[in-house]
Amino acid sequence: MNNLIFGTLICVLLFSFGCKMKNSSDSEVILGDGNIISQEVALTQFQDIELQNSCNVEIMSGPEYKASISDHSNLIQYIKFEVSGSKLIIRNEPETINLRNSKAKVMIFIPSTDLNSLSIMGSGNITLKTRINNISKIDISGSGNVTSEVASTTKNLVLSISGSGNIDLLSIQTQKANCNISGSGNINMATSDSLNIAISGSGNVFYKGEPTIVKTISGSGESVKL
Numbered sequence: 758m759n760n761l762i763f764g765t766l767i768c769v770l771l772f773s774f775g776c777k778m779k780n781s782s783d784s785e786v787i788l789g790d791g792n793i794i795s796q797e798v799a800l801t802q803f804q805d806i807e808l809q810n811s812c813n814v815e816i817m818s819g820p821e822y823k824a825s826i827s828d829h830s831n832l833i834q835y836i837k838f839e840v841s842g843s844k845l846i847i848r849n850e851p852e853t854i855n856l857r858n859s860k861a862k863v864m865i866f867i868p869s870t871d872l873n874s875l876s877i878m879g880s881g882n883i884t885l886k887t888r889i890n891n892i893s894k895i896d897i898s899g900s901g902n903v904t905s906e907v908a909s910t911t912k913n914l915v916l917s918i919s920g921s922g923n924i925d926l927l928s929i930q931t932q933k934a935n936c937n938i939s940g941s942g943n944i945n946m947a948t949s950d951s952l953n954i955a956i957s958g959s960g961n962v963f964y965k966g967e968p969t970i971v972k973t974i975s976g977s978g979e980s981v982k983l
Contacts, residue, residue, distance in 0.1 A: 784853040789829030793860060796833060798824040800865075801840045804873040808901065809848040811880045812836060812861040818887040819866025828861040836861055843873070847881075870909075877901040877922055885909070892929070897922040897942060905929050918942040918960055927965060927983075936962045938978055945983075954980050 800822040808814055812826075824838050837850045847863065849856060867887070874894040875883055885905040895903050896917045904925045914931040916924050918938045925945045934948040938960035947965040954962050954972035962980045972980055 784855050785851075786855040786857050787832060787835070789856070789858045789860065790831045792830040793827055794830045794833060795825060795827040798826065798838050800824055800838060800845065803840050803843055803845040804871065805844040805876070806865070806872070806874070806883070807844055807846045807876040807878065808881045808883060809846065809852075809878045810836065810861075811856070811859060811901075812847055812863045813881055814847065814863045814865060814883045816872070816883065816885050816887060816889070817864050817866050818868075818870075820868055821866065822868065823866050825864040825866070826861060828856075828859055832856045832859050832861070836863075875903055877903065877920075889929070895924055895926075897924065897940075902942075914946070914948075916944050916946065918944065918958075934964075934968070938962065938976070956980070 802822055826833060826836060828836065835849050835854055835856060837848055839846045870888050870890045872889045872892050876896045877883060877899050879899045879901060881901045883903045885907060888907050889909045891911050893911065893913055894915045897903065898920045900921045902923045905928045907928060909929045911929060911931045913933045915935045918924065919940045921941045923942045927945050927947055929947065931948045932950045934946060935953045936944050937955045938944065939958045941959045943961045943963065945963045948968045949966050950968055952964060952968040952970045954970065956974045956978040957976045959977045961978045963983050964980065965983045
């Protein structure tokens, strides 16, 4: 009898913690199986990127537009890449699915130095690992971060944070910049001519350069010259 009870208990536990389950909001939760694989996805030309999920994305230079993704073999199928108009959208499908312990790493290859805008709506991060010229807009409404690791230039740049993610663009030199923070994330940037700052949240703007500054601050954040 004891052996029967023990065996039944083991089965229940395995079922409860198996690869698929439901959480309290009835969205499907899928646990990674530990087998990390990689796939390549061909893409058409785009100028904007919208990251909706928790993938960590690196923007790289390459001979053609494509994505390379690595993750657990049973999770990778739920991560989708869609080019709509000029925008590349990276999302989960279905959107309500919860990819538990996902290790998703995405490399986006672009043959051009032109990229117009970046948007983060989830917890994933975007890192610029290639020269990007004339980027004009970055928006974060989630908790992910945008970081540039390569020196680049642009003329006009609009940076907006309504979430908790940070923007670190000290390697990108811009002539004119507009920074709007209504969330808790921080902005690090470099500008030469003019800088407009609007802060209604708790995030800060850290800047390099000698721009003419116009600022409106109603929150607890502040502007700090580096």
